[in-house]
Each structure stands twice: as structure tokens, then as C-alpha cells.
Amino acid sequence: MARLFYLLSGWPLFVLHLMGSVMGWLAYLLSPSYRRRLVAHARMAGLTRWQRWQAVAHAGKMVGELPRLWGRPRDQALGRSVRWEQVEVVEHALAEGHGLMVVTPHLGCFEITAQAYAERFGAAKPITALYRPAKQPWLAEMLKSARNRPGMLTSPATLAGVRQMLRALKKGDTVGILPDQVPPEGMGAWAPFFGREAYTMTMAAKLVAQTGCAVVLLRGERLNWLDRLRQGCDYVVHARRVPADVEHLLAQGDAAQSAAAINRLMEEMIMQAPEQYLWGYNRYKGPRAEILTSASGEVRP
Numbered sequence: 113m114a115r116l117f118y119l120l121s122g123w124p125l126f127v128l129h130l131m132g133s134v135m136g137w138l139a140y141l142l143s144p145s146y147r148r149r150l151v152a153h154a155r156m157a158g159l160t161r162w163q164r165w166q167a168v169a170h171a172g173k174m175v176g177e178l179p180r181l182w183g184r185p186r187d188q189a190l191g192r193s194v195r196w197e198q199v200e201v202v203e204h205a206l207a208e209g210h211g212l213m214v215v216t217p218h219l220g221c222f223e224i225t226a227q228a229y230a231e232r233f234g235a236a237k238p239i240t241a242l243y244r245p246a247k248q249p250w251l252a253e254m255l256k257s258a259r260n261r262p263g264m265l266t267s268p269a270t271l272a273g274v275r276q277m278l279r280a281l282k283k284g285d286t287v288g289i290l291p292d293q294v295p296p297e298g299m300g301a302w303a304p305f306f307g308r309e310a311y312t313m314t315m316a317a318k319l320v321a322q323t324g325c326a327v328v329l330l331r332g333e334r335l336n337w338l339d340r341l342r343q344g345c346d347y348v349v350h351a352r353r354v355p356a357d358v359e360h361l362l363a364q365g366d367a368a369q370s371a372a373a374i375n376r377l378m379e380e381m382i383m384q385a386p387e388q389y390l391w392g393y394n395r396y397k398g399p400r401a402e403i404l405t406s407a408s409g410e411v412r413p
Contacts, residue, residue: 121182133173135175214328302371327359
């Protein structure tokens with residue numbers, strides 16, 4: 113499988129997206145449980161049928177583009193394939209000197225956001241991204257190589273990994289998290305997400321409370337072939353600073369309120385491009401039994 117990934121990494125992106133769209137529709141048609149979950153979640157958010165159909169294709173495109181993102185040589189720059197919108201938001205947040213947390217949901221090409229950050233800012237302020245290790249040995253090894261690039265490090269979703277992120281923030285560096293990923297038991301709180309209670313990570317609030325870091329939302333927009341021709345790039349990374357009142361709320365460390373605030377921000381962000389969200393992700397499942405915090409609930413170095 114690893115060889116196949118590296119072989120596909122050199123294929124044109126529009127071919128990978130076309131293959132991915134087909135895979136997305138096959139998964140939708142052949143898996144009743146996946147289909148029911150995607151439709152139910154999308155309907156809760158008010159998506160039209162056309163937007164749901166687009167979401168099916170985009171879920172496949174996300175898989176189709178992975179060989180290009182993971183198999184790209186370490187010395188090959190993203191270059192003009194990525195364009196930034198409001199990059200000054202990131203620049204100003206880094207200039208504050210208290211560390212930076214970038215957050216993005218399972219929206220669009222979320223893999224590109226960390227790579228784009230690392231290429232532009234990683235030499236001075238590297239990014240440490242939290243991830244859940246793959247169960248398959250071949251995939252775990254490939255991800256370790258693919259995601260550890262110049263200016264970019266990865267941190268497993270373990271207590272040691274959380275400590276690594278805390279140390280990075282205290283040095284004034286950057287960390288990246290997927291706030292709509294279901295956290296382990298003890299690392300979250302139940303909060304509304306598109307009208308239904310979802311177990312939501314509280315680690316972001318704990319890290320902000322302990323470091324005073326800035327928080328920026330990043331969204332990696334996947335362009336269609338016509339927009340790629342018009343704009344001369346494949347992806348657009350949108351940056352937005354979290355409102356000051358939300359940063360203040362996160363700094364207070366209240367688990368329930370911070371989880372609710374994070375979910376509201378994610379809802380707003382997702383509805384900017386709802387067809388590119390992974391509505392088939394099992395967002396409302398219960399947490400797995402794995403305690404990553406201390407008895408007091410504090411993230412300790």
C-alpha cells in the first residue's frame with residue numbers, strides 16, 4: 113500500500129480528485145451505515161440535497177489527494193499550489209510572542225493547513241500537530257514520515273504528546289489541533305454541535321489557560337478545476353483570529369463553556385463551505401476509555 117501511495121503522489125491532482133469522487137460515491141452507495149450517518153448529520157445542519165451530494169464527492173476527494181500530500185518529497189515546496197487569505201492574522205498572532213494554537217475542523221483539505229503553515233512560518237516558529245496514530249503498521253510508519261516535515265512535527269494523542277504541545281507553546285511556537293475530533297474519555301465535555309450533544313475536547317482551553325497563547329482558525333479550501341484555472345492555485349488557506357471574548361473564555365479554563373464556544377466557532381466555520389465538511393464522520397459517538405489528564409484535570413508538563 114505504501115508503494116501505491118508514493119506512486120500516486122506524482123499523478124495530476126485533477127485525476128486524483130476524479131478517482132476520489134468515484135471512491136466517495138462507492139462508499140456512500142455500498143455502506144448503508146455511512147450513508148445514514150452522512151445524511152442525518154447534513155440534514156441537522158440544514159444542507160440541501162445538492163450540498164449533500166457535493167459532500168459525498170468531497171469526502172472522496174479528501175482521500176484521493178492524500179497520496180499527493182503525504183507522498184510529496186520533503187524538499188518539494190507547495191509553492192504556488194497554495195494561496196493564503198488574511199495571512200496577516202497569523203503574522204500578528206505570532207508577533208505577540210505567547211505561542212499560537214491553530215485549529216481547523218474536518219473541513220476541506222485540513223492536511224494542507226499544517227503543511228502550508230510549516231512552509232511559510234515553520235523555520236522561525238515550527239508547528240506541532242496532534243494526531244491519532246494509525247493502527248496499521250504500514251500506515252503509521254508512512255504517516256510518521258509524511259507529517260514530520262521541515263518546520264512541522266507531530267504529537268501523538270497521549271499524555272506525552274500533550275506535554276510536548278505544552279512545551280512548544282511555552283517556547284512561543286505553534287500547535288495545531290482538530291477540535292471536532294472525539295477526544296478520549298476525560299479529555300472532553302458534552303456540548304451542542306448542530307443541535308445535538310457531542311463529546312468535545314477541552315484540551316484547547318487548558319492549553320490557552322496555561323500558556324496565554326493566541327488562537328487562530330485555519331480553513332483549507334479545496335478548489336474545483338475551474339477555480340484552480342482562474343486563481344492559479346489548488347487550495348486557499350483562510351485565516352481568522354478567534355474573537356477576543358472567546359479567547360478570554362478559553363483562558364478561564366471552564367470545560368463546559370469552552371467546549372460550547374469551540375463548537376459554535378466550528379459551526380460558523382463549517383457553514384462557510386458546508387459541502388467540504390466530513391458529515392460522515394461519527395462525531396456523536398462516545399469517547400474511548402483512555403485518560404490523558406491528571407486527576408485534577410490539569411495538563412502537566
